[in-house]
Amino acid sequence: MTSRRIVRGALVALAVLTALYLVAPVFVVVPMSFNDSAFLEFPPQEWSLRWYESYLEDATWIDGTVNSVVIGLMVTVASVVLGVLAALAMVRGRYPLRALVSGLVLAPVLVPYVIIGLAVYAAFLRLGLTQTTLGFVLVHTALAVPFVVINVSSALVRFDRHLEMAAMSLGAGRISTFVRITLPVIAPSVLSGALFAFITSFDEVVVSVFLAGPDLTTLPVEMWSGIRVQIDPTVAAVSTMLLLVTLALFASAGLARALRNRHLDRPA
Numbered sequence: 389m390t391s392r393r394i395v396r397g398a399l400v401a402l403a404v405l406t407a408l409y410l411v412a413p414v415f416v417v418v419p420m421s422f423n424d425s426a427f428l429e430f431p432p433q434e435w436s437l438r439w440y441e442s443y444l445e446d447a448t449w450i451d452g453t454v455n456s457v458v459i460g461l462m463v464t465v466a467s468v469v470l471g472v473l474a475a476l477a478m479v480r481g482r483y484p485l486r487a488l489v490s491g492l493v494l495a496p497v498l499v500p501y502v503i504i505g506l507a508v509y510a511a512f513l514r515l516g517l518t519q520t521t522l523g524f525v526l527v528h529t530a531l532a533v534p535f536v537v538i539n540v541s542s543a544l545v546r547f548d549r550h551l552e553m554a555a556m557s558l559g560a561g562r563i564s565t566f567v568r569i570t571l572p573v574i575a576p577s578v579l580s581g582a583l584f585a586f587i588t589s590f591d592e593v594v595v596s597v598f599l600a601g602p603d604l605t606t607l608p609v610e611m612w613s614g615i616r617v618q619i620d621p622t623v624a625a626v627s628t629m630l631l632l633v634t635l636a637l638f639a640s641a642g643l644a645r646a647l648r649n650r651h652l653d654r655p656a
Contacts, residue, residue, distance in 0.1 A: 471536025536581030543577035
């Protein structure tokens with residue numbers, strides 16, 4: 389028993405050290421965002437909020453932020469609807485080529501984003517969907533749906549279907565059973581998938597570069613443009629804000645997952 393605890397403690401310590409090694413460099417940008425110099429310096433010689441003020445006073449940054457939020461919210465709604473339906477079909481469906489369909493649904497996670505960007509640009513250029521909100525929503529939804537499917541599928545696999553059978557035996561229809569019985573149980577997984585979908589859309593830059601332009605751009609594309617020619621320290625301030633938002637959303641996703649596991653493990 390003692391040896392097991394030692395091994396477990398060693399593994400936990402190794403996991404923590406590995407996580408710190410991977411994540412710690414990301415937080416270097418935080419003190420750099422409070423630098424008063426016109427160049428990125430670490431550690432800062434003088435502290436200032438000038439680059440946060442630069443972000444708030446620049447219409448280009450604000451427009452990119454608003455576009456990212458609006459597109460992210462639209463993508464979240466579309467991804468949740470499509471992802472929940474796809475997860476139901478993948479977990480409970482019985483149809484030919486089921487494995488192939490499942491692979492196609494999850495393919496955007498496996499295919500390099502550069503390839504997706506090139507293909508989407510070639511197709512959307514002919515359809516007139518570049519530099520449009522609809523084009524961004526369609527592409528980001530395709531990238532975000534797999535994360536909803538993965539989260540919801542894991543909940544559906546563990547879901548006790550006797551609850552649905554009991555509801556239907558008492559006269560409830562399939563839709564009513566799903567809305568009143570199934571959906572409340574898998575709701576934490578749906579919420580977790582929605583958060584991942586929003587993060588996927590809000591932080592996406594590789595594919596967005598192919599679709600963005602003077603008429604419509606997103607915050608990550610603006611950040612990429614800010615470091616392509618010369619480094620604008622405003623990027624450090626924006627990166628810090630994005631880091632905080634992403635951490636908050638991931639913490640919310642972790643809380644939703646914990647609630648899901650507690651709900652699913654609760655005896656009926």
